[in-house]
Amino acid sequence: MKLSNILASVNQVEKSKFINALDRVCNEAMTHDKELAKRVQKLDGQIKNASSGEIVQLFKLVLPYFEKSVKEQLAMLGVQASLLTNIVSRDGNSIARMSWLETLYLKEWGEIDRLSKEINNQFEEEDQQTDYLSEIRRLDIYHACLREAYFNDEAHNRDAKITDDERGILNILASKLDITAEFKNAIEHLVNQIPQNGVMDCLNAMRELGIVFVRRKDHLVFIADEVVAMLNRILGKDLADKHVLRILRTLSDAELSNILKAHDKRIRGIERKDKIKTIIAMGLKSHHMLKEDLCPSDSGLNERKERLKLLIEDLSLDLEKIGTTLDERADLIISCLNNSAEFEFNALSATGFKEMFASLQQHFPELNTMLQTEFEIEDNEALDVDKLRALSITPYDILYVLTNDEVKAVRDSMGLSKRGNPRLMILESFADATDRLIENYAALAQRDLAALKAENIEITEAEIGVKFEEVTKAIFEQLGLEVDEDLRRSINTAKDKVDILLSLSDDDVIIGEAKTCKNGDFAKYSTTSRQVKAYVNRCENAGKRVAQVLIVAPSFSDDFVESAEMDTEVNISLLEARGLKQILDAYKNRRNPKFSAKLFTKGGLLKTDLIAKNI
Template sequence: MKLSNILSSVNQVEKSKFINVLDHICREAMEHDKELAKRVHSLDGQIKHASSGDIVQLFKLVLPHFEKAIKEQLAMLGAQASLLTNIISRDGNSIARMTWIESLYSKEWNSIERLAKETETLLDTPSNDESLLSEQQRLSIYYACLKEAYLNDERHNREAKITDDERGILNILANKLDITAEHRSATEHLVNQIPQNGIDDCLSSMREIGMLFIRRKDQMVFVADELVALLNRIQGKELADKHLLRILRTLSDAELNNVLKAHGKRIRGIERKEKIETIISMGLTTTAMLQNDICPQEANVNDRKERLKQLIEDLSLNLDKLGTTLDERTSLIIASLNNSTEAEFNILSATGFKEMFASLQQHFPELTATLQTEFEIEDNEPLDVDKLRALSITPYDILYVLSNEDVKLVRDSMGLSKRGNPRLMILESFADATDKLIENYAALAQRDLNKLKAANIDIAEADIGVKFEEVTKAIFEQLGLAVDEDLRRSINTSKDKADIILSLSEDDVIIGEAKTCKSGDFAKYSTTSRQVKAYVNRFESSGKRVAQVLIVAPSFSDSFIESAEMDTEINISLLEAKGLKLILDAYKSRRNPKFTAKLFTKGGLLKAELIAKNI
C-alpha cells in the first residue's frame, strides 16, 4: 500500500509518529540541503500541520537522508530488528497483524537456530576435504571475520556491534566465499544470538524510527511500498523474491542446473520446483546470477548478452532500449521489474483482474492457499483482489506463482493461441472481455439482459450492479484517470462504501457513484444524497479534500437534476452512461487527447457532447 493511503487509514497519533521522524530528519538535513529547505519553508515550516500529500512530497524529497537515518538506526537496534526487517519487507507481509508477524518470526527464528547448530557442528568437525576451499573452510573464514567485526568494539570499551562499513566488507566477503543468505544468518546467530522474544518491543522501536505504522485498534502493521523498496536497498536486495521467481520460471532446466552447480548445490534427483526454491533461498545477487551463472562457463560475453536479450523478450519487458553491454542489459532488466507494479495493475481493469482471479480459482481450487503460502498471507480473512492490490500483488505476480505447465493448461482450456507468452495471452484475453462490456456499456447501465445476451455477454442480473461499477472504473482508467483502489479500500467501512475514488492529487479526490436503472430515469435523490454525504464526511475526516461527487447513471429525472443543482452541502455532477461512453470514444479517436478529471467538476448535468468535442 502506498504511503499516502496508509496515512489516510491510520489515526492522527500514528500519523504524528511518522511526521515527527520526518520533521527531525528535515531539520538536520535543511542545514546543507537548499532544495529541501525551500520546500519546507513553502509550508511555513509547519511540517506537523502538513497534509498527507505534502508529507508524501517531503518524504520523496528527504528520501536519501531518511534512508541513511534508517540504516544507522537499524544497526543500533541489532540482530532482532534485522530479522524483522527481512520479514516485513518480503512479498505479502507489508500489511499484517502483529500476531501473524510474530508467527513468521518464530518460524524464521527456529529455522536459523537449527541451521546455526548444524553450522556450529560443521565448524567443530575436522575437514578431510583437500580442495582449495571446502564449504567448512569458507564458513570458518566468514565466521572468524564476522566474530572479529562484532567483538572488536569491546576491546575499546564500546558496545559490540557491526557497523555499516564492517557490514559492507562482510557482504563482499560472503559473496566472494559464496556463503548463502541462510548460512550468513545462521553464522551471525552463533556470534550475536537473535532474541527469541520481545518482538512487540522491537516492532515499536522500528515504528519510532519511521519504518512502519501500527494501528493499535486492530494491531495491524503497515509498511508502505516506498519503505519496502528502501528496506530492500538497505539489505542489498536487487529484486523482490516475486520478481526473481519470474526470471527463474523463464530459465530452462539446464540453466537452473548451471546456477546450482556454480554454487556447489546438488542437481541430481532434484525436481524443478525445488531447484527454484533453493536458488531463491540462497540469496544470490541477481546481477551475478544473470551475468555469470545461467550460461555455461565457456560462454563468451556475446553469448551472455544474447541470452539476456532473449530473457527480456521472454519476460515481455517493454524497454525503450536493450543496452549494448552486459552491465546495461542486466541493469535494465532489474530496473524494469522493480518499476513494473503500476503498469502491471493497469494492464487489466478492476473488472478484468477480478474475472481473471475468479477464472484461475476455478481452474485451481487450491490457488488461494498457494498464494497465501507463497506470499506468507494470513488466512484470517478471504483473499480477494482488493487485498492482493493492497499488498501490491499484480495479475502478473499471480500468474508467475503458477508453474509453466499449469499456465499452459489454463491457456489451452481457454482456447487461446499456443504461440507467444502464455501468461501474456491469458492477460490479454481478460482485457478483451472488459472491452466487450465497455462497448455495451449503455445496455449494462439499463440492465438490458436481452441486449447483453445478443452481444454474447453472459451475466446474471444480480451481478449487473457490481459489473457496471467495475466497467465504469475501467472507462475512467482508459481515460487516463487515477482510480485509487488502495485509498477506497483503506477508507471504506462496512457501512459506508464509495463505489469509485478518482485521485486528483495526493489530497484531492472525486467520489464516484455508479447507478443502474432498469426502466425510466434515475430518480432516488434523497437516498443517493444521504449516501454520498456520508462518504464525503468520512473522506474529509481522513484528511482528504473532496473536489466533487460524480454520479453516473443511464439517465436522470428532472427532479433529480434540479435537486443536485440546488444542493448547497456538496458539489454534485451528473453524467449519463451513454455520455461517458461518448467521451471515451472521442478520447480514443484523438492522437493527443486533452482530457482532465476537472471536466467532471462543473456541477449539475454534464454536457457529454461538449466535453467530447473539446477533448
C-alpha cells in the same frame, strides 16, 4: 500500499511516530540543504500541520537523508531488527497483524537456529586437510572474520558490535567467498545470537524510526511501498522475491542447474520446484545471477548477451531499448521489474482482474492457499482482489505463482492460442472481456439483459450492478485517470461503501457513484444524496478534499437534475452513461488526446457533446 493511502488509514496519533521521525531528519538535513529548507518553510515550519499530500512530497524530498538515518539506527538496534526488517519488507507482508509477524519471526528464527547448529557441527568435524575452496572452509573463513569484527570492540572496553564500515567489508568478503544470505544469517547467529523473544518491542522500536505504522484498534502493521523499496536497498536486495520467481519460472531446467552449480549446490535428483525454492532462499544478487550464473561457465560474452535479449522477450518486458552491453541488459531487466507494478495493475481493469482471479480459483480451488504460502499471508485472511491490490500483488504476480505446466493447462482449457507467452495470452483474454462490456456500456447501464446476451455476453441480473461499477472504473482508467482502489478500500466501511474514487492529487479526490436503472430515468435523489454526503465525510475525515461528486447513470429525471443543481452542501456533477462512452470514443480517436478530470467538476448535468468535442 502507498504511503498516501496508509496516512488515510491511520489516525493522527498513529501517524505521529512517522511524522516525528521525518521531522528529526528534516531538522538535521535543513542545515545544509536549501531546497529542503524552502519546502519546510512552505509548511510554516511545522511538519505536524502538513496535509497527507505534503507529507508524501516531503518524504520523497528527504528520502536520501531518511534512508541514511534508518540504516544507521537499524544497525544500532542489532540483529533482531535486521531479521524483522527482512520479514516486513517481503512480498505480502506490507499489511499484517502484529501477532502474525511474530509467528513469521519465530518460524524464521527456528530455521536460522537449525542451520547455524548444522554449520557449527561441520566446523567441529572439519578436517585440516579439507580443500581450501570447499564450502565449509569458506564458511569457516567468513565466521572467523565476522567473529573478529564483532568482538574486537571489547579489547578497547567498548560494547561488542559490527560497525557500518565493518559490515561493508563483510558484505564484500561474503560476495567473494560466495556466502549466500541464508548462510550469512546463520553464521551471524553463531557469533551474536538473535533473540527469540522481544519481537513486539523491536517492532515498536521500528515504529519510532518511522519504518512501520501500527493501527491500534486492530493491531495491524502497515509498511508503505516506498519504505519497502528503501529497505530492500538497505538490505542489498536488487529485486523482490516475487520478481526473482518470475525470472526463474522463465528459465529452463538446465539454466536453473547452472545457477545452483555456480554456488556448489546439489543438482542431481532435485526437482524443478525445489531448484527454484533453493535459489530464492539463497538470496543471490539478481544482477550477478543474470550476468554470471545463468549460462554455462564457458559461455562467451555474445552468448550471454543473446540469452538476456531472449529473456527480455520471454518476460514480455516493454523496453524502449535492450542495451548493448551485458551489464546494461541485466540492469534494464531489474529496473523494469522493479517499476512494473503500476503498468501491471493497469493491464487489466478492476473487472478483468476480478474475473481472472475468479476463473483461476475455479481451475485451482487451492489457489488461495498457494498465494497465502507464497506471500506469507495469514491463513485466516479472506483473499480477494482488493486485498491483493493493497498488498501490491498484481495479476502477473498471481500467474507466476503457478508453474509453467499449470498455466499452460489454464490456457488450453480456455481455448487460447498455443503460440506466444501463455501468461500474456490469459491476461489479454480478460482484457478483451472488459472491452466487450465497454462496447455495450449503455445496455449494461440500462440493465438490458437481452441486448447483452445478443452480443454473447453472459451475465446474470444480480451481477449487473457490480459489473457496471467495474466497467465505469475501466473507462476512467482508459481516460488516463487514477482510480485509487487502495484509498477506496481504506475509507470504506461495512455501512458506507464508495463505488469509485478518482485521485486528482495526493489530497484531492472525486467521489464516483455508478447507478443502473432498468426502466425510465434515475430519480432517487434523496437516497443518493444521503449516500454521497456520508462518503464525503469519510474522505474528509481521512484528510482528503472532495473536489466533486460524480454520479453516472443511464439518464436522470428532471427533478433529480434540479435537486443536484440546488444542493448547497456538496458539489454534484451528473454524467449519462452514453455520454461517458461518447467521451471515451472521442479520446481513443484523437492522436494526442487531452483530457482532465476537472472536466467532470463543472456541476449539474454535464454536456458530454461539448466535452467530447474539446478533447
